[in-house]
Structures are given as C-alpha cells and as structure tokens.
Amino acid sequence: MNSFNIIQKCLGVVGVIFAASASIAAPTISRLTPPSNPPSADAVTLARFLPGQRFDLQATVSPDAGASIASFSFAVDGVALKPAANTVGMVTTGLNAKLSDGTATPANTAVVSLRAYSNAVPGVHTLSVTAVQSDGQKVTRSGNFEVVGITRQGHVAKNIILLLGDGMGAAHRTAARIMVKGYAQGKAQGRLAMDTFPYTGMVMTSSLNSIVTDSAPGMSNYVSGNKANNNEEGVFPDDTVDAFDNPRIEYLSEYLHRLKGKRLGIVTTADVFDATPAANAVHTSNRGNGTGIVDQYLDDRKLTGLTVLMGGGRKWFLPNSSDSSDKTSPQAINGSQRKASSDYVLPGDIVAGWGAAPGATDPERDLIADFTAAGYAYVADKAGMDAAGNPDKLLGLFAYSNMNVAFDKINKRRGVSTIVDDFGFPDQPMLDEMADKALKVLSKNNRDGFYLMIEGASIDKQAHLMDTDRWIEETIEFDRAVKVARDFAATHPDTLVIVTADHECAGAAIIGAAAAVMPAYPSAATVATYEAARFPKYTIAADGYPQTTDVPGRMLIGYGANADRYETWLSSDQPTQDSQQPFVGAPPLNAHPRNPALRNASTGFLITGQIPGSQAVHTASDVPLSAFGRGASLFTGVFDNTDVFFKIGQAVLGGIK
Template sequence: MVKVLALTLCTIGAAISAVSAQQGQFKRMSACPDLGCVFPPDRANFLAGAKFDVRVEVHAENGETPNADFSLTIEKLRGVDRDNKRRGSKAIDFSKYTKVKNTGPEGWNFTYYKDAAAYWKGQDGDEKASTPVNVAATAWRQVQLKEAGDYKVVLKYNNGKKTEAIWHVNPVQKRKAKNVILFIGDGMTTAMITAGRLISQRRVHGLYQTHLHMDQFKNMGHIMTHSLDSLITDSANSASAYNTGHKSSSGALGVYPDSSKTPFDDPKVELIAQLLRRRSKKQGGRGGVGIVTTAEVQDATPAAVYAHTRSRDEKATIVNQMIRGKDAVVADVILGGGGKYFHSKSGGKSLNGTDYYDVYQKEHGYKVVFDRDGLKNYKGSDKLLGIFHSGNMDVWLDRHVYKQNLAKSNTHPYGEKQSALNQPDLNEMVIKGLEVLDKRYRKEGWFMMAEAASIDKMMHPLDYDRGLADLLELDSTIGKTKAWLKRMKLDKDTLIVVTADHGHSFDVYGSVDTQFFNSAGDDSDAADLEKRNSIGTYENSGWPSYEDKDGDGFPDKWDVRFTLAAGTAGAPTHHESFQVHVNGTRVPAVIKSNSHHHYPVYVANPNEDKNGMAKSGTLGVTEPVGVHSLQDVPVFASGPGSELFRGVHDNTAVFHNIAAALGLGEEN
C-alpha cells in the first residue's frame, strides 16, 4: 500500500507544481507560505472515511485588515490528460460537496518573528521586533471523504489570489490483523541499539553469540521523521503522525496547528483509537485500546493516542480530554506516571482541583492501582488505570541498581509526601495490560501503544547509561510480550511494530580506559591530553568490560573499567567522564548567574564530572540539554501485515499501515 501511495504522489507532483514549504527558521504560519492558508495543507494523506476538520485562514500584516470575502472549493481528480495535467470532475463549493456547514466568520490576531535577528531582539525585550498579523478565518468540522483518490482544494481570496492543495485518500484495505502492539522506544536510533547490543550480548572474537529480540524481527525498514514545518521533530508531532497519518508541528497532538489563541480549537484529525472505537461491524466491530508508558500518561507520546491540542504542555486539560473530552477515547488500559495531574493534594495540578482518580472509578468503572503490588494482584477484567509516580517513572537503572536514588519526597502518585519505591517494570505493565485487553476484546481485537519513554529522557541530559538501560528494558519487554502472545495463541493474529518517534545524534566512536582517564594529573593541559589519550579508536577500540553472566539482558555491573566513548553532536557546554553517574541523572549544564541577557544562558555544570573532559557546546546558549536529530529511525515488524513496513517510509505511513492491517477505513 505504501509503495502505491508513493507512486501516486510522485505522479501528482509531476502533473501539478507543488507549493514549496517555507524555507528558513522562522515562519508566519506552519505549512502556509502565502497569506491564504488551508489546513490540512497540500499533499496531506487521508484514510478513506476518517474524520477531519478543515481550517481556512486569510492573513494581513502590519495593521492591515484581512479580506473576509473568500471561498473554498473541492473537486475529485479523475486522471491525467494529454498535456499531463490532472483532470477534475468539477469544482464544487466545499460545504455543498461535503454536506458540512462552516462555523461562520472568525477573526483574531497574532505576532511572529521574521528571522533569527528579530527573534533574539524580542527575547532581549524589544517589543517592536515581532510582526503583527490580523486573521479572517472559518472552519468545517467532522468532514469525511469516503471515496479513494485525489482531490483538489482551492482557496480563493484577496480578489483572485489562490492557495491550492492536493489531498490523497487511501482506499480501504481488507483486515489482516486482529490486534496491534506499537512499541515506541522514544528517541531510539540504530546507533543506540548497536550500543545496547554491545553492552548486553555475549560475543566471541567479534561474533555475537546472542542477539537482541529486536534483531530477530524478519521485516525491517526506516522511518523519516521530519515534521510538517521543520527538519527536526519532537515527540508530540511525530507520535501524532503515527496515530493520525498526518504531519503536524512541534508540540501539537492530533491537530494541524492554526494561529488562533486557544490551543484546543485547531483542526483535528481522527486517531487510530477513535477509528478503532467506531470500526464497522463488517470489519470486526469496536476494538479495545491500551496505553502503557514509563513517562507521564499525559506526556507527548501516550497523549497522542487520545488527545487533540496544539500544545502538549496542557497536561491538566489533556487528562480531562482522556475521559470527558468530545469523542473521548476512554482507553481500557492506562498505565504509567503523571499522578500530579490527577489530584489536587500536595503537589497536585489537576484541572479545577478535580480528583480524577475518583472520576475514573465512578464515571467509567476503572480499577485504580498505585504500585507494583496492586498491578500484579489485579486479576479482573474492568478497565484499568495504574499510576505509579507523580511525574515520569524512575528509570530502570535506578529501580534495579542505584535504588538509593528513588528516595525522593512527593513522588507518590496520590499526593502523599512519600517516595514511589514500588514501581513496576515496563514488561509487567505491558503484560498486565494485554491480559485486560484480551479479557475484554478477545473476539473484536485491540490496539496497544507501549512506550519506553526514558531512552529519550536520559539521552537529553547526556546520561547514556540510563538511556541504554531503558532501551534494554524495552528489548526485554518485547521478548516477554512475544512469549506471552504465543502462550495465549495470539501470536498469529497480532501485528507487532517496534520503532522510535525520533532520534538523537548519539554514537559510539571508541572505548575508554577509565582507570587511565581518572589518573590524569591536575594540570589542565596535561590532564586534557591524558584524558584524550585514554580513548581508543580503530584497532585500539578494545571491547568494553560489560558482561551479562546471569543472562537477563542487562550488564551485571555498570561501573566498569572499559566503557564506551560516546557522544552527541547537539549538546550544551559540559564535562564528560564516560562513566556511569551513580547518584542520579546527569545535569550537564546550569544557568550562568551573571549573564546580562534577559534570557537564561547555560554553562557547564561546575559540580558534575569535574574531572571530565571539557566539551564546548554546539547549541544555542538557552539549551540546557542535548536535542533531537535528523536521522531516520529503524522500524521492526512481525505478524500479519508486517510486510508493509519493509523499506523507507514517511512517519505518516506507520498510521496508514496499521490502519490497513486493522481494517479501519470506511468507504461509500
């Protein structure tokens, strides 16, 4: 299906000149290079029958009034004529064609920065650096296109100006899989998987004798991660692409970002979970939904399963959306962290002070658990809400090795002034969630998204040991999940997809003799020389000292002599020792106390890795941690429909492939 789609778009591209995306770092509006904007924009791809909103905006800058006399038409394109131009049936008024009335005229204003010079002047207090924009707009809600093919949408505005968009609607596919598990290793790249394999798998003379569970998938590919309007994606819009089949912008979930003031009225696109909830009886009927994460359940990747908002930071409202929002998903299983957004006790941040634990139990009959014992002891079939930390769950390395780091106040998920000392592992959450889904939807099938969130959350502060440990936890979970599916005789009915939402520029370039590194003298020049000489490359990049003698998939010791020389291209100024941080997550940079700027300036943390190598920053001075990178991320797949993931795909294809496998389309 994906290859056919790619050919279709190439054909359209040859026939109709596309509007190029705006170049440069600062833009007036995402995917809107002209003063007339149409969302969804040019080259958007749809699943037949999926619901979506349409927003039209007309802009006027520098105090001018936008012309509110605009029109929107749509026509179904039928083919290519002799002149290689697309033929259409007839352009028809959008409301008449879709039988959906628009919301009526709307208006507002906003400001933006035209370039980096203007932006940084604005950050330093120059109120005249931004450019004001006035907007005339309208929207169409809950539109459906059920006939597969190509559509041409034209906005006419400002006395003859036009903005054109070509939309492609994919055909309905026959259902192949009863169930789908989408594993997301947040921030996970091929280089990280390679490093994880290196420190955990047995090898003899350079030949691996054991392999990661990910290594054993038969179908593999690559995912391109660009967002709607930028090279580098964040977790929100990348996970949104996986759940909707549409591109979005940084921080956005399930919407095309518009310029309105509220983050909750942007044009929405339907989610996998929503489609599964209203799947036709012909395709198997309503299915179950499970969400598992080691982050807050309101965090970007899990929220992409159920939320619609321009801002991923609206976490209190996102909790409310999950259960009281319009067309709410109301997942059968929700497991992870984020307790502070469920209550208003000590440290609580819930919307309007609501006790959402009580809401979930009384309004929807959830069983609520708060620790590992409660999760393990639950044997029922009611919907399950398990919240195990006030924020993000603690990482594997601290839960299993450096347990003293768990003793922090106010981490209990229900506002108790206690530590969350009894948190479950990722595999325990996934297996329990699958047990509940299977009891509730054995006949109809289900979809689960399971995220190893702290691969990313540890790679940001350059804490590579903790990030790799959570990657190995994900791999262990994949193996245990496959074994459970086989025991339950569900393996032949279940599509498993393993991927990442984006990458980091992490890589390994050698090994380090930390004993030699730590013995360097105090003289700065001599010490730097000895530290650099402790790094072995090429023929001197000997094997590290990590071993897994007990065969659990994790190194037996993390504070070893020979470690990995690893780093990242995008990082703040910091010090690097190439050794595990025993006392908790790294803090590589801190705010400079005497900066003359109005914005924070970060410098190397003087209290961390004091004996490490000094590394100059490669990012803007307001960045305290490392950032995401451009690289494609791997995708592994097994089970019915897994062949769709072979090759190189856009991130939106993950949605379309899963939708095809589950038979989620709706045709005339």
C-alpha cells in the same frame, strides 16, 4: 527582441499590475488546511488519509480594510460541501498577532472551519474554499489531499502493538545489544528481542515545520498519517491562540475504535501527559497543556476506546480547588499541578462535528475519582498493579511526574540504591511488567482487538542528559517490553508488532571502549578506538540487567548533538536532577547533579557542546523500524513516518496475502 517577446513581456506586466490591484481590492486567503504543497508536476501530496478518516477543513481569510467576511464554503472536486448542523465555525477573535507568512493579522481576519469531514474515495482530490466579503467580493484558494486506498487481500491484523523507544536511534539499539548480549570475534552473542523481528525499515522522522522533530509530531505523524508542527499533536497548525481548537486529524485509535471497536492502551515511563502518550489520543497545538490533556483522555474515551492508561503524572489528576474557586472547602495540599490556564474548552463546531466532550475549565476536578467512577481500576504502585487482577479498564499512575529510570529502579530491587525512595515512589513497576498487565487487560474478552502504544520514554530523556549508562539500561528495559509484545504475538498470530522511535536523540555513537585500567584523569585519550576497543564484556544478572556497567574496558559513547558536559567515562551514581520531581532541590536529591555541565565537573574533563542550552538535542537522522507478526512484511525499505499509518491501515483493514 522580436515582437512576440515584447507582447509577452507587456502581458506579464499587465498581469503583475492586475494581480497587485486584485490583492489590494479583494480578501485574501493566507492558509488552507489540510496543507498542500505548491502545485507542480512532481510535488508529493502532503495531506493523506485512510478511507473515511475524519479531518477538519479550515481557512484563514483576511478581508479588505473596513470589510468583513460574510460567508464561506468548502468544495471538494468542485462540489460544494453541505456540512452537518453546527459543524461549521467562523472565529474572528483570539487570533495570533501574525499570520503564517509573518505579516500582521489584518482586522476582521476570520478563521473558518468545517469539522470532521471525511472522504471514502481513493485518489487525489481538489479542495477549495471560497469566501465572500461584506461588499460581495469573492476569493477562492485551492489545494489538494489524497485518500489512500486499501487493497482487500487475505488476513487482517486484529491487534496492533506499537513500541516506541523515544529517541532510540540505531546507536541506542546497538549499545543495548553490546551491553546485554555481548560480542565476540565480530559476532553478537545473542540478539535483542527487537533484532529478531523479521522485517526492518528506516524511517524519515521530520515534522511539518522542521527537519528535526520533537516528540509530539514524532508520535502524531505515525498515528495520524499526516505531518504535524513541532509541539503539536493530532492537529494541523492554525492562526488562533487557543491550543485546543486546531483543525483535528482522526487518530489511529479513534479511527479503529469507530470502525472496528478496537480498544486503546497507552503505557509509558513518562508522565502520561507527555507528548508521546498524548499524541495517541489528545488533540492540541500545545503539548504542555497538562490539565486539558489528561482531561481529554477520560472525556473522549468513547472516541478513542481508552482502556489502559499507565505511566507517571499523578500531579495532573489531583484536585486543585483553590480558595478563590471554592471558598467553602479549600483544598488540602496535594501537589496538584492542575491549572485553569492549561485546561480545555472546545468550540461548538468541534463538539458537534466530532462528538467530542465540550470540556470545562475545572482545575478543582478530581480526575482519579472520575476515572474510577467511569469503571477504571486505579493503581499507584507495582503491588497495587499486581493485586488489581485483570480489571476491565485500568489507570496506573506510578509517579508524581516522570517515573524513575530502569538503572535506579533495578538498583532499588537489588537493595543497593535508595534513589527511588528518595523520589517518594519506592515501588514502581518496570516497563515490561506494565506491558504484560496492559496486554492482559486489553485482550480480556476482546473480539474486536486493540491498539497498544508502549513507550520507553527515558531513552530520550537520559540521552538528552547524556547519561550514557541510564539510557542504555532504559533501552534494555524497553527491549524486555518488546519481548513481552513478541511473546503475545506468538500466541495471538493476528497481532502486528512494530518497534521504532519517534526520532534519534543526542547523536549518540559508539566510539570505542575504555582501556582495561582507567587512568586517574579521564580524557579523550582514554578512548580505545578501532581494534583497541576489542569486545566489552558485561555480566548480566538474573534480573536481566548488567551487574554493573563500570566494567574494565567498558563501551564508550560519544555525542554528535551534545551540550557542554564533563565526562568521566564512568556511570553516575545519581541521576541528573529533574525539576518536576516533588522533592527536587531538597536533601538528599539536592546532592544529585543539576545538569550535565555540572555533573562530574570535579572528576571529568570538559567536552564543549556544539549546540546551545544545557542538554543534548534531537537529530534528524533516520531511525530503524522493525516489525513482527501479521502485516510485518509491509515495513521494509526507507519510508516516511506518515507512511507507517497507511501500512498499519492496510494490515488492519485490507489484510495481508
């Protein structure tokens, strides 16, 4: 070892000692938001924003024992920020027991925020926070973020329609095509509407904290440009317990409403509080907070431009005035699920920074009445939707929780099933009918344009249940909504239509087909593979759905992310029970299979699962994305889900040559 090396080693040791002593004797910053990758030459910039897009700055600072945090300031590119009045906050109570690194949260730890910051200058910017402890010691931590520039070129897209097939991977699309269009001699005999889109790419779907996302970041990442944690939507993670005080990221809807006056439409077959619809308008770190989520839809309509909201979820909109909160007029039974514990009240710095409604803990709120008072027409079934004409604003709540699936809705219309009656909602619209109504309302007297999200929610929910026939028909229903959007864009050429998924669900794969004659006892041997599978043929009825899915030689699906299930290779007459439904567990719904491990247990053969739990899970497989209309050419190649946001930004703000 030469002397230079020895000196270098000694300096290293001194450095370690200095660092260790410094960490004991000074405050520490365990989190700086927006999140950054550790500095390195090849690290990608994690947090990216469109010019002027708003986001919160936040840091978690822990002082030395016995000390507290006296002051803090944020700086961008070395210049200290001067926050507007009341837009900064310091929180020292209600913190999580552990910090993001897993260590116990020290006493007097402070979460400090500067709300609704924005930057219009393209490029990578340095963000730093400096905190001063009560004894005068300082700490600084730096990270970065990027403002993605817009190139001004040609015509801009005025309207954006994003159709999200929840859980719809490549296999879900292919299965729907095989069933509804048919193949012969190797060629598809027709194309799904989504197949006709001229540009297609592949999307990487991971969330901020996992390769496998759930639906909250799965949607949020598309419309915020940034990665969110699982279960979180429109926010970055933080170190407080409150699920509504997280650092916010301005959504596409909010950004375009503020800049361009665009309206927002949300259409889903799920409960409207569900992660995908909510992740277009509501900011929370807990996707389960139904009361606060539905309240924010209405309360912050001036931020989002909410004009159409349709789906299930009536239970969140009904007043729940308990005898303890309102002794004079106790609430009659209405099935309300509004609760104080899932409601929201915002801290003052968010209210001031974002111009957001402060919120209130009000389970007794009659939200349908409040929507109506705010000018929304309220409809509760298809007949009501049809009769509503073309109102300025529309609220449609067609079920108590999630809506019934296409398989059961269409069988009711054919007069061969009473399942939707048994659920209590005999007249539910199909997704394409809702999409058509939404487009009429959104485009009425609208020079500024709109952003409409249409979700086929139960592709995912039925894939979780490995109910093959139900998710395939759900995909067919979704594609009919895609056709409605494409037809709209054909007559409104300043419209961009995007069809994609938030993630794949269940690891679905088309593994072959059944033999022409089903054996009495189904098994793996039932599956005709390769050339024995031939080309399954389904008869499509005038309503656009297969007359039956139980045809001889039917297509068979396997699952790579499966829980235990009994497989018969046939459709299930009854949907698997959903405990959120009001009449679940009582006759006749109690005769429905309770979960995939019980469904068909007397007639099927057991396929053991590879994952824990009773349902199949999401996977990290890339999902296809297809685009049509103004700006569609931007959507080719393999890209991240957050990239979609910036491509939309280019199409809407900069235009296309």
